[in-house]
Amino acid sequence: MxxxxxxxxxxxxxxxxxxxxxxxxxxxxxxxxxxxxxxxxxxxxxxxxxxxxxxxxxxxxxxxxxxxxxxxxxxxxxxxxxxxxxxxxxxxxxxxxxxxxxxxxxxxxxxxxxxxxxxxxxxxxxxxxxxxxxxxxxxxxxxxxxxxxxxxxxxxxxxxxxxxxxxxxxxxxxxxxxxxxxxxxxxxxxxxxxxxxxxxxxxxxxxxxxxxxxxxxxxxxxxxxxxxxxxxxxxxxxxxxxxxxxxxxxxxxxGGKSPVVVFADADLDAAAAAVIHGFTHNGGQCCIATSRLLVQDTIAADFQARLRRDLASFIPVQAAANQPQWHKVVAFMDKGRSEGRTIVEGGPTNDGLTLRPAVFADLATDASVWRDEVFGPVLAMASFTDEADAIAQANDTIFGLAACVWSGDEARAMRVARRLKAGRLWINAPQDNFPELPVGGFGASxxxxxxxxxxxxxxxxxxxxxxxxxxxx
CATH class of the missing domain: 3.40.605.10 (Aldehyde Dehydrogenase; Chain A, domain 1)
Known part of the structure; x- marks a missing residue:
């Protein structure tokens, strides 16, 4: 007690x-x-x-x-x-x-x-x-x-x-x-x-x-x-x-609706682990949560399978901080099921205000779970063809707080990072923070x-x- x-x-x-x-x-x-x-x-x-x-x-x-x-x-x-x-x-x-x-x-x-x-x-x-x-x-x-x-x-x-x-x-x-x-x-x-x-x-x-x-x-x-x-x-x-x-x-x-961009040549196991941490840490109640996933189209199906596999054994350890927030996230999950294809079924558990993470794909660009900050364990997923497409989709938001890029080609990863409108970026790395680094923000962030x-x-x-x-x- x-x-x-x-x-x-x-x-x-x-x-x-x-x-x-x-x-x-x-x-x-x-x-x-x-x-x-x-x-x-x-x-x-x-x-x-x-x-x-x-x-x-x-x-x-x-x-x-x-x-x-x-x-x-x-x-x-x-x-x-x-x-x-x-x-x-x-x-x-x-x-x-x-x-x-x-x-x-x-x-x-x-x-x-x-x-x-x-x-x-x-x-x-x-x-x-x-x-x-x-x-x-x-x-x-x-x-x-x-x-x-x-x-x-x-x-x-x-x-x-x-x-x-x-x-x-x-x-x-x-x-x-x-x-x-x-x-x-x-x-x-x-x-x-x-x-x-x-x-x-x-x-x-x-x-x-x-x-x-x-x-x-x-x-x-x-x-x-x-x-x-x-x-x-x-x-x-x-x-x-x-x-x-x-x-x-x-x-x-x-607020934020931060993208994580995964290219086909990335370390996919490490990227998948970082993606899961990025939208579930602190129960998803994190302004820098990377809740929009952009995966190169040639590996999209494989990456979805990895997420399903890794989230199958995921045990939620943090509840929504308050009941209004819990109801808000549950409503987003319900909306996501009607807006796109459910990759991982999420929802309430029997443990207070705790929620299982949810993943949705095949969403329209105006879908609420794609555009709005949920502040809960909800991931929206889309695919891209090349660098230009990835950058365009990642920047298509009113927010600009954070972003992640995963690629085996470090030169490409840096090119993409420089083009992303985000104050904090991680390249082939989890979302570590250090006192020495400044924190910026674009747009509504x-x-x-x-x-x-x-x-x-x-x-x-x-x-x-x-x-x-x-x-x-």
């Missing part, structure tokens, strides 16, 4: 007691057991959190820290996150329904992002132009943008935060985080860790609750300078529209984050100054 956590909120370094707010209960997606409850915040709490973040941003204890000191704090946070990875993973697994070993791996990967942010912060620098004119020099540097609203999803709450939060803090910004009402625990646990690491009160605040009561007023708040949002494309559009009213900076990572110094600069305003050299009397 997992430990049941009854969480409060964190505002200005103070834990807001759990019994002072209405509660939102969280049950394990598969077993239905109560695993957590969260305080249901309001606009009043948002206002208090933004005020605390703004005050902390102006306080010398944070404002005047050197990059080296901020780096030390971030690295200490990474150390503590790793030290508590088992507890953090237990929280994450209980709330999201993912296997414990997967959650442990995500905590470890997230801690590496914290370490990387701490390291690159030490290399932060400005620019000096000594001879702009006869008696003029110039300086360029970056200042923190201000209070950042960090709005997190329910599928990868810890790792998505780790891709952003340490870089936001490295920039010298302060934060008001709004985690998903389905998975707020790791966000709140991180607040306690940051306090122990030595971050000043108010630098990191967490307000839990529902979108209309917490997310919307946070996006609208005039004291918020920037919004970092990860979630659906439809909600991302609404966030961007709302942010435009107060001219906030916005960073969005949204949103605006990607950067890595390294440019990742810190994402949360900064650039400033320049002209200096007149004064002549001595």
């Amino acid at each position: 997992p430990t049941i956590h009854h969480w409060g909120m964190v505002i200005g370094g103070t834990d807001i007691a759990a019994n002072q707010r209405p509660r939102l209960e969280r049950h394990h997606p598969a077993s239905g057991q109560l695993v957590a409850s969260f305080a249901q915040g309001s606009e009043v709490d948002v206002n208090a959190a933004v005020a605390a973040a703004a005050s902390a941003g102006d306080d010398p204890s944070w404002r005047d820290l050197t990059p080296a000191h901020r780096s030390d704090l971030i690295f200490e946070a990474a150390r503590l996150l790793l030290a508590e990875k088992e507890d953090l993973a237990a929280i994450e697994a209980a709330e999201t329904g993912k296997p414990l070993h997967q959650a442990v791996g995500e905590i470890e990967a997230g801690a590496q992002l914290w370490k990387y942010a701490a390291a690159v912060l030490r290399a932060q620098h400005g620019q000096f132009y000594p001879h702009l004119a006869d008696n003029r020099a110039g300086l360029v540097w970056h200042d923190p943008v201000g209070v950042v609203a960090l709005i997190l999803p329910w599928n990868f709450p810890f790792i998505v935060a780790a891709e952003r939060l340490p870089f936001i803090l490295a920039a010298g910004c302060t934060v008001v985080a709004k985690p998903s009402e389905y998975a707020s625990g790791s966000c709140l646990a991180t607040a306690a860790i940051l306090k122990r690491a030595g971050f000043p009160d108010g630098v990191y605040n967490v307000v839990t609750g529902l979108g209309p009561q917490v997310g919307a007023p946070l996006v609208d708040h005039p004291g918020v300078a920037m919004i970092s949002f990860t979630g659906s494309t439809d909600t991302g559009r609404a966030v961007m529209a709302a942010a435009s009213r107060t001219l906030k900076r916005v960073s969005l990572e949204l 949103g605006i990607g984050r950067e890595a390294g110094l440019s990742g810190i600069a994402t949360y900064c305003e650039v400033k320049s100054a002209v200096i007149r050299k004064q002549e001595k009397a």
Whole structure:
């Protein structure tokens, strides 16, 4: 039995007691057991959190820290996150329904992002132009943008935060985080860790609750300078529209319908294993899921047979994170059966909200399972004739988050990868991620984050100054 956590909120370094707010209960997606409850915040709490973040941003204890000191704090946070990875993973697994070993791996990967942010912060620098004119020099540097609203999803709450939060803090910004009402625990646990690491009160605040009561007023708040949002494309559009009213900076990572292209000369066993992992990992609840499969026509039948063989023994280990998502995926599966040929029959199991993966082929280009993000274990399959056909079909989507290419001809694989409209690519490789690599996005997939110094600069305003050299009397 997992430990049941009854969480409060964190505002200005103070834990807001759990019994002072209405509660939102969280049950394990598969077993239905109560695993957590969260305080249901309001606009009043948002206002208090933004005020605390703004005050902390102006306080010398944070404002005047050197990059080296901020780096030390971030690295200490990474150390503590790793030290508590088992507890953090237990929280994450209980709330999201993912296997414990997967959650442990995500905590470890997230801690590496914290370490990387701490390291690159030490290399932060400005620019000096000594001879702009006869008696003029110039300086360029970056200042923190201000209070950042960090709005997190329910599928990868810890790792998505780790891709952003340490870089936001490295920039010298302060934060008001709004985690998903389905998975707020790791966000709140991180607040306690940051306090122990030595971050000043108010630098990191967490307000839990529902979108209309917490997310919307946070996006609208005039004291918020920037919004970092990860979630659906439809909600991302609404966030961007709302942010435009107060001219906030916005960073969005949204949906995807990512292609995986398999040529006839590829290592087909390795490609098949990667394809299955690509659309079933995390129960298919992954924005970079490669859910559109393009296979060269000469091997299409053989590859379908491989998928049927390998998926016959596939045991679903992760449930849909919530009932609305489960119903949505089941509806997509039902639609897929009417839109195309069923290669692998998927559907509900007898284990809570768990779903068996489904594969469909012979789909029209306007079929819903081919064009729309399902966010579940559903794969749509088509064939192509040559490179040009593969590229055209792969790019025929409003999304552009990720893509994979499999080919024994490395020159061809690189040619195709360069033509694909995707921010993240894998060539003859599974979907590994590394802190050093930037993350981009095309079209409706949103605006990607950067890595390294440019990742810190994402949360900064650039400033320049002209200096007149004064002549001595």
